Amino acid sequence: MTHEPLTVALVGCGRMGAFTSEGTRTSVPPCWLPLSHAEAVEAVDGLSLVALAEVDATRRNDAGERFGVPSQARYADAAEMLAAVRPDIAAIATRSDVRAATVEAALAAGVRGIHAEKPFAPRLGDTERLLSRMERDGVAFTFGTVRRFMPAYRRARELLADGAIGTLREVAVDFGAGQLLLWTLPHAVDLLLGYGGSSPESVCGRVDIPDGAVSGETIDADPAVRFARVRFADGVEGAITAAGGMDVRLSGTAGTIRVLSDGAALELARPSAPGGAYLDRVERVPVAQAPSGTQAAFMGLRDAIRGTGPMPMPHGDVVLGQRILGAIVVSSLDGGRETPLAAVPSGLTITGRYRGNVA
Template sequence: MRVGLVGLGRIGAFHAATLAAHPDVGELVLADADEVRAKEVAGRVGAATGDPFTADALVVATPTATHAALILRACAAGLPVFCEKPVAPDLAETERVAAEAGRAGVLVHIGFQRRFDAGYAAARRALRGGELGDLHRVHMLTADPRPPAAEYIPRSGGIFRDCHIHDFDALRWVTGREVESVFAIGANRGAEFFAAAGDVDNSAALLTLDDGTLVTMQGSRYNGAGYDVRMELAGTRRTLVAGLDDRVPLASAEPGAGYPPGEPWPDFGARFEAAYVAEMDAFLRAVRDGGPSPCPVDDALAALRVAEAAEASRRAGRPVRVAEVTA
């Protein structure tokens, strides 16, 4: 098929290479606001530059503020679309996109790649299959080794909408439960630009699921040991951890303990490389075979509601029920 890709920055350039290598992609058409960049990436992966909307499917990897308009344009054209998370920086626009995508009946896949990570998928299967017994406790972590560029932060939506949105989606997807309430806090321990943007560089949250399960969550933009993303699920029979692999950036304080043996994960690109390839394959399969979206806009909206509750909680200094959050 002919696939269009718009936005060729950090994540878009990676998707370009994945699409160029995919057996179902006969033609790849790339576009970026920066034409020099578009030509450079096209030359590197062996693709053309042009209008990405003249295709059988569209991939969107532009900055967050542009996603909604591009998804809506694709829906109006009946074009199946994969769009990077998040759908939009705010709830009202995300609700509008969800409603429009539903009306149009067009395939829309939002890029929550943890759903395609082998560990997260295995944890989900084990929990749903009853292997853990009754779930009583969940702990989640998203920690970047270093902050993104200063100019990224003011338009990122803050740590809960930008980073923890992946945790909120994974939490709903793995457990099959809804988040009822959030009590979130944050701290500014690093560069000035976080506080200047009204954001924090370290975060923590207590969440309660609709069956009473308690969840703790932590995040950091300053995890010097490496890129650390984990989800621990403790039940009455077993405890399973997604992300506790040979490259988890941890060191044991126990004398003689040799775990973990590998080089720490340096960044999200390396840690989730296989998941990014698998999510694109799932999107192309859904386009080709007409299946449902494995990451629908409605789920992205539900994850954003939790992020909004977390941000509101941090600012108000009190627990916030997700049901309180309105556009």
């Protein structure tokens, strides 16, 4: 069956919206490219970028020229663009302080799918409200935590489901010490949810918060995370460690699965003899490097809207992820004590402010 292309409107034409930095382009594994929203849309059959919005006129016009968006479809105001164009899909690559309002404008315009950067919104209650609305209205959604869509991370999930390492005991994410809670660690938390399951119960952690940044339920900063642990209902433990390498380790009763170097490779380690104490049988598992995470996210939106595929990710995972991030902060403020997720108030607001910008 031949389908008319689905229309996509882009909000935000910076690094994640339209122009992947050269430093990023030359340093990440191939599974990350295309990375920006506009580049990924261009690479997906059945999608057409028809309009864009960007407050900076130079960036707006540079993106329009690069991606073939006519001048009359380049807007300074996102809400005006969405109301005028009424696209099938909104690609939202703004800063988090305006993201919730942009999502509301997209929903008011009747979009059928949204891909939004992370973090979703500074205030947990806004994330809860808008994700619930999208789920209720059947709006397909994907998030900027795109590792879940990359081939190596998907293959690891398949191996885990197939029992390759027995019963899962721990998921550890090695992104390095001092990573910022909202700028970076939504990725780590999403991986914990993707492998550990959607039933996290409690969190403990320690963060560094600048003096004077805490006022009531508002943290006007982006805390640096020393460590965090997440306990799941079935006994699985999740860990955000101080180790570097950008690796993910899935440890089970019969071996480990490691996604190495940001998705560049996949390794399976098991004992050479059943029940052996040493994981001395190590094999590299072949994985593709395409499609990229962003590209696969937009493919998932396309297929869900057309009715040829499932919803690309559970809406509730975004809410759970933000609640876990909030619980890390609440735990730290309480001396690192274990904090039930239910204890995180919906009014908790973390601005993600760092060096003059918000996440």
